[in-house]
Amino acid sequence: MPGTLSKKLALTKERLYSLVGLAIVLALVPVFLGFNFYYVLLATNVMLAASLVAAWNIIGGYAGQLDLAASAYMALGAVITGHLLASFGLTPWIGMFIGAAVAVGVAVLVGYPTFRFGIKEVWYALLTSALVVIMMRIYYLIYGSFETYIPHMEPEWLYLTFRRYEVYYYMLATMLVIIIWVNLKIKDSKLGYYLAAIREDELAAEALGIDVRRYKLYALMIYAALAGLVGGIYITLTGILSFRLFDPWLGIVTAVMGIVGGLGSIGGAVLAAVILRSLEEYLRGAIGATYPGSHLLVYGLILILVGVLKPEGLASLLDYLKKKIIRR
Amino acid sequence: MSLLTEAQTKTTAIIIVAIVIIAIIAGAAYYLSQKPAQTVTVTQTQTVTQTASPTTTTSPTQTVTPPKIKEIKIGLIEPLTGAHAVFGQEAKQAAELIIDVINNELGGIKNLGGAKLKLVVADAGETPEQAKLAAEKLVAQEHPPIILGAYISRMTAAVAEVTEREKIILVMDGLVDSLTEQGWKYVFRAAPKASAHGKSAVDFVVEMAKKKNLTIKKAAVIHEDSIFGTYVAQGAIKELVKYGIDYMAEAYPYDISDATPIVSKLMDYNPDVVISVPYFHDGVLIAKTIKEMGFHPMFIAGAGACGYTDPDSIKAAGEAVEWYTNTYSYNPARPTEWNKKIVKMFEERYGKLPTEAAGIIFYSLMVVKEALEKAAELHPEDPLNPDNLREAFLSLDLTDNNSIAAQLYPTGHIKFAPNGDNIYAGTAILQVINGEPHVVWPDPEPGIQPVFPRPDWPGAKG
Numbered sequence: 164m165p166g167t168l169s170k171k172l173a174l175t176k177e178r179l180y181s182l183v184g185l186a187i188v189l190a191l192v193p194v195f196l197g198f199n200f201y202y203v204l205l206a207t208n209v210m211l212a213a214s215l216v217a218a219w220n221i222i223g224g225y226a227g228q229l230d231l232a233a234s235a236y237m238a239l240g241a242v243i244t245g246h247l248l249a250s251f252g253l254t255p256w257i258g259m260f261i262g263a264a265v266a267v268g269v270a271v272l273v274g275y276p277t278f279r280f281g282i283k284e285v286w287y288a289l290l291t292s293a294l295v296v297i298m299m300r301i302y303y304l305i306y307g308s309f310e311t312y313i314p315h316m317e318p319e320w321l322y323l324t325f326r327r328y329e330v331y332y333y334m335l336a337t338m339l340v341i342i343i344w345v346n347l348k349i350k351d352s353k354l355g356y357y358l359a360a361i362r363e364d365e366l367a368a369e370a371l372g373i374d375v376r377r378y379k380l381y382a383l384m385i386y387a388a389l390a391g392l393v394g395g396i397y398i399t400l401t402g403i404l405s406f407r408l409f410d411p412w413l414g415i416v417t418a419v420m421g422i423v424g425g426l427g428s429i430g431g432a433v434l435a436a437v438i439l440r441s442l443e444e445y446l447r448g449a450i451g452a453t454y455p456g457s458h459l460l461v462y463g464l465i466l467i468l469v470g471v472l473k474p475e476g477l478a479s480l481l482d483y484l485k486k487k488i489i490r491r
Numbered sequence: 492m493s494l495l496t497e498a499q500t501k502t503t504a505i506i507i508v509a510i511v512i513i514a515i516i517a518g519a520a521y522y523l524s525q526k527p528a529q530t531v532t533v534t535q536t537q538t539v540t541q542t543a544s545p546t547t548t549t550s551p552t553q554t555v556t557p558p559k560i561k562e563i564k565i566g567l568i569e570p571l572t573g574a575h576a577v578f579g580q581e582a583k584q585a586a587e588l589i590i591d592v593i594n595n596e597l598g599g600i601k602n603l604g605g606a607k608l609k610l611v612v613a614d615a616g617e618t619p620e621q622a623k624l625a626a627e628k629l630v631a632q633e634h635p636p637i638i639l640g641a642y643i644s645r646m647t648a649a650v651a652e653v654t655e656r657e658k659i660i661l662v663m664d665g666l667v668d669s670l671t672e673q674g675w676k677y678v679f680r681a682a683p684k685a686s687a688h689g690k691s692a693v694d695f696v697v698e699m700a701k702k703k704n705l706t707i708k709k710a711a712v713i714h715e716d717s718i719f720g721t722y723v724a725q726g727a728i729k730e731l732v733k734y735g736i737d738y739m740a741e742a743y744p745y746d747i748s749d750a751t752p753i754v755s756k757l758m759d760y761n762p763d764v765v766i767s768v769p770y771f772h773d774g775v776l777i778a779k780t781i782k783e784m785g786f787h788p789m790f791i792a793g794a795g796a797c798g799y800t801d802p803d804s805i806k807a808a809g810e811a812v813e814w815y816t817n818t819y820s821y822n823p824a825r826p827t828e829w830n831k832k833i834v835k836m837f838e839e840r841y842g843k844l845p846t847e848a849a850g851i852i853f854y855s856l857m858v859v860k861e862a863l864e865k866a867a868e869l870h871p872e873d874p875l876n877p878d879n880l881r882e883a884f885l886s887l888d889l890t891d892n893n894s895i896a897a898q899l900y901p902t903g904h905i906k907f908a909p910n911g912d913n914i915y916a917g918t919a920i921l922q923v924i925n926g927e928p929h930v931v932w933p934d935p936e937p938g939i940q941p942v943f944p945r946p947d948w949p950g951a952k953g
Contacts, residue, residue, distance in 0.1 A: 179505055186509040190516040200653075201627035208620060308718040310645050312673060326656050337513050344506050402652070403619045403645050405718075410618075447572070447614055447621070448628055456572050 178347055182340065189336040193329050203328045209440045210335035211397055216420045216436040217342040217429060218389035221349060223418060224427040226382040227362030229284065232273075232291035234413035235298045236266040236387040240394030242302060245404040248322065249313050255323045259395025266391030267384050269298075274383040278376040283365065292411055299409035306406065313402040323399035331400045338396060339433070342389050346429040349385070358382055362427070423469050425476025434477050439466075560606045563875065565590070565859060566629050566659075567610055568640035568650050573617030578642050578848040582664065584841055585849035586610055586639065589856040592833070597895075600860065602867035603874060608860075615641045615650070622646035626653040636660065636875045637859055642848065644670060644718060651675050658877035660884065662859060663911075664851040666820065668722045671910045677877060679884050681858050681896075681905055682851045683916035685719050685795070686726025688818040689766070691918040692794035693730035695816070695932050696764050699943040705789065705950075707763045710738045713753055713777070714768035714795075715745035723768045723795040731766075738762075745770035750780040758786050765791045767799075774798030778811040789944040789951075792920075793817035796847050800921040800928045812923050814945050816931070820901070821850020822919030824930040826937070827891060827898035850899070857896035858905060861887055885909065902933070 189210075196202040215233055222230045240262035247253040247261065273294055282290055316322035325331065349355045357378045360368040369375045398404065424435030442465065446458035473479060567586050569579035590610045599605040611633045613625035622641050629635065630653060637660045641647045647665035654661040655675050663670055663680045666688075671680055683691070693710075700707050710731050714724035724740060731738045739760050743753055754777065757765060765788055767777060774793065781791070793799040793815055799808075800817040823834050823845055833853055837845045845853065866874040866883035873879055889897040889905040897903050904915035920932040922941055931941035944951050 183505060183509045183512075186513050190513045194516075199631055201624070201631040204624055204627050208624065308716055308721060310648070310667075310669070310718055312648055312669075314673070333513060333516075337510055340506075340509060340513065401619050401623070401649065403648055405645055407618070407645070444624060447616060448625075456576070459572065 175351070182344060182347070185343070186336075186340050189340065190333070192336075193332055198327075198329065200328065203332055205441070205444055207328050207332040207335060207400065208444065209437055210332060210339055211393065211400075212417075212420065212440040213433045213436040214335055214339045214342055214393045215390060215417050216424065216432045217339060217346060218386050218393065219417050219421045220346055220424075220427070220429050220432045221389070222382050222386040223421045224429070224432060225346075225349060225355060225358040225362065226379055227358075227426070228379065228383075229288040229418060230291045230383075230386070231288050231411075231414040231418055232294045233390055233417040234408075234410045235291075235295040236270065236390035237394035237397065237413075238295075238302075238408035238410070239266045239269060239298065240391030241398035241408050242394075242404055244395035245311065245313060245398040245402075248399075249311050249404065252316075252322075254321050255395055255399050256321075259392055262395045263388045263391035266387040266394070270383045270387035271380065274380045278379045292414060295409050295411045295414050299406050299411075302406045302409060306404075308406065311404040313398070313404070323396075324402070328400070331396065334396050335393070338393060342393075343429055343433065345385065345389065349382075350429075354378060354381060359427075419466070423466065423476055425478025425481075428476065428478030428481070430481050431476050431478030434481065438477075560600075560603050560875070562607050562609050563600065563603075563637075563863065564609050564611050564633050564635035565856070566633065566635035566638035566640075567612045568615045568622065568625050568629060568638060569612070569642060570616065570622075570646065571612075571614040575617065575643055579615065581846065581848040582639075582642065582852045583612060585837065585845060585852035586612075586856060588833070588837055588840060589853055592836070593856075593860050597860070600863045600867065602864045602871075606863075611635055615643075615646050619645050619649035623649040623653060626650040630654075630657050630659065634659075636877065636880060637662065637862075639664065639852065639855055639859070641665060648673070651678055654678070660862075660877060660880050662855045664848070664855060666722075667718055668726075671912045675911070677881060679858075679907055679911040681855050681900065681907075681913050681916075682820045683901070683918050684726075684912060685722035686729065687916045688794045688796065688820075688918055689723040689726030689728070689768070690730045691818045691920065692766050692792045692816070693727050693734070695818075695920050696766075696790055696792050696943075697734055697736075698932075699790070699941060700764075703943060705763075705944060707734075707736055707789070709760065709762040710736050710764045710766060711757050711760055711762040712738055712740040712766045712768075713757070714740070714742055715770045715773055716742040717745060717770070720745070720768045720770070720795060724766075727766045727768075727794055743773070745773050747773055747776065750776040751784070753777065754780045754784050754786060757781075757788075758784065761788075763789045767791060767793050768795040769793060769798035771798045771801075771804065772807075775804055775808040775811075778808045778815060782811040787945070787947050787949060789948045791815055791945070796820060796918075800923050801846070802928070805923060805926060805928065810926075813926065814923060814942050816920050816922040816941075818918040818920055819850070820847055820918055821845070821853065821899075822901045822930055822934070823850065824936050825898070825901065825903075825919070825934060827903070829895045829898040833899060854896050854899040854905070857894070857899060858884075858887070858889065861889060861894055861896055 192206055193203050219233050222228050243262035243265050244255050244258035247258040248255055316324045319325050357373050361375055420436045420439055421432045425431035443462055446461050450457050569582045570576055571579045590608050594607045599607045613629040615622040615625050638654055639662045641650045642664050644665045644667035647663050647670055651661055655677055658677055661678045663678055664682055666685045668684045668686050712724050712727050714720040796819045798804050799812050799815040805812055862883045866880050869883055870879040885907055891897050891903045897905050901919040902915050902917035906914045908914050919930055921928045922931045929939045930936045
């Protein structure tokens with residue numbers, strides 16, 4: 164018994180150190196980028212993708228549900244924060260939590276009947292991808308095709324309307340660290356073990372007496388809340404509200420990044436998001452203007468290569484590297 | 492067990508420390524980064540000093556008087572990939588052509604000693620974030636004093652946020668009205684805005700009716716419900732109200748698969764004229780349904796430069812779109828010397844007729860040239876200073892006689908209002924006559940007369 168305990172402690176410590184290390188590295192990124200507008204904005208976009216994928220990892224990785232509605236919850240957080248700011252001058256510091264709360268509410272509304280009637284696998288994927296479109300339509304019915312631009316407001320710290328990107332970067336980086344921490348917490352908790360059991364074999368888990376519905380719903384709610392918060396920060400960055408925020412493609416891309424990273428591996432998921440998002444933008448900037456569309460081709464090829472060579476995702480690569488380092 | 496709980500408490504504590512570290516570094520970094528950015532913040536306000544202007548990378552010798560500018564970078568941010576790539580690609584082709592014409596045929600910017608223009612292009616992608624990244628990249632790497640773009644309204648808005656901060660002139664080819672209503676200082680738009688398209692369609696119909704001694708009592712406005720279509724329709728409605736014409740308006744999604752309900756509504760209302768703002772396929776559908784259901788109003792006028800009169804729509808709808816019209820931001824058939832020349836060059840180089848996206852770039856880029864000439868004249872000491880450039884744009888009054896830009900413009904007159912819109916904005920109207928699109932208004936093609944009212948209107952025989 165003491166053996167397992169100390170082993171567990173060591174694991175926690177190891178994780179902790181990597182988390183602190185990650186925080187320090189993330190904090191120093193803009194410094195190394197020389198506070199260049201373009202690179203910091205790019206890093207901010209990468210943080211955005213990474214946060215979303217890390218949040219997705221809870222439902223997709225741990226609970227094993229192929230959820231394609233990441234953009235629905237994110238956009239929900241975004242439009243609520245954005246409209247509260249644009250129409251009522253409510254600070255996003257409060258708005259994003261209201262947005263997250265609403266996202267959780269929608270998640271419960273959708274998740275409860277979904278899990279109650281045992282919708283899973285492809286059917287769950289179809290349902291969630293439809294959710295994005297339905298939310299888009301609802302927004303369209305209310306606001307039509309009009310775009311709302313959030314103006315520059317003073318004081319900047321209150322309304323988060325900065326002209327530079329560093330603050331957004333740090334907010335999203337902090338968000339990423341928090342989401343990763345939540346991920347690790349869940350993994351170590353009762354919820355995490357239950358989710359792992361559900362992911363491996365839902366019927367067996369149910370037979371063992373796990374309340375499958377309830378724990379899946381918990382995972383969905385946490386994921387929706389985190390995605391909603393990310394959306395709230397995101398809208399202060401772009402400042403353009405339109406129905407196009409409910410982007411079905413983004414929901415799919417988020418899941419793809421999570422899968423490429425390796426299901427259930429938070430490190431792999433974040434790594435995949437960072438690599439794929441940077442790569443996409445680099446390719447678009449480097450060759451997108453000269454040979455239009457070629458960057459998508461290269462991007463697709465890389466995805467296929469990962470799928471063929473490392474079907475278990477980048478996580479296996481991480482494990483391999485870790486073993487090498489430890490052996491040394 | 493208590494050991495584990497203790498460890499967990501420790502975990503939490505260290506996490507908090509990590510976040511605090513991030514926050515502290517963030518704060519410090521932000522503070523540090525604010526210092527060099529101070530000039531930017533200052534120049535956002537109205538008080539601008541010469542020294543505060545960002546020196547462009549193109550001209551390191553700029554501060555030396557007299558300035559020797561050999562090359563001026565002109566940025567172009569267009570959707571070269573994704574759903575809107577068709578427009579962006581054509582705009583890029585047009586820009587390359589006009590830059591060649593300015594550099595080779597016109598000898599560069601004469602008032603700047605024949606300085607050449609250099610086009611630097613970035614791909615705006617499909618979303619505002621991608622457009623913003625493209626703008627930041629272009630600004631960081633090239634810092635052109637003038638940028639053109641980005642066709643789609645939300646992407647143009649994203650680019651404008653960057654250009655406003657950097658005090659770069661943005662010549663917009665996005666047509667949605669709200670783009671010039673954001674209080675942005677360094678934006679200009681020569682092209683007619685969306686509502687001007689709707690207004691033109693109504694003006695044309697009213698003018699024609701007057702000519703033929705017909706009165707229009709009732710009009711119907713049907714439009715696809717995108718932001719662009721809605722603004723076009725609003726422009727038309729405003730003009731109808733001005734003329735005291737009763738109207739009904741109906742919006743529909745552009746991807747409808749059945750136009751019968753819309754046409755039924757039209758027939759119930761029985762208007763004299765129909766103003767229709769289609770996208771593409773919906774226009775084909777509406778025209779065919781109107782023909783099938785035997786609806787014969789006095790006239791059906793399109794607005795908004797999409798559908799009805801383009802070759803693809805004529806091919807798809809056949810006889811159904813005969814006598815339909817549509818409004819365009821550019822008139823490829825305008826019989827001025829330079830317009831003929833540019834259209835011919837474009838056709839020779841790319842093997843196709845220039846349409847909307849290319850046309851807007853034609854005159855927008857020529858306006859840029861005129862503005863640079865003017866800036867060099869007004870402020871020879873620092874022509875590329877953003878405020879001097881802005882002053883030059885505002886002091887332009889271009890007509891057919893004094894500029895190439897106006898010769899390429901439908902109304903032949905360009906003068907900017909303080910918000911950046913062209914005071915003399917207007918569109919050209921094309922009509923399908925015998926299955927061919929012809930320019931009928933304001934300057935009809937030689938030998939072409941607009942067909943008005945529709946010959947199948949019951950009142951036309953009398």
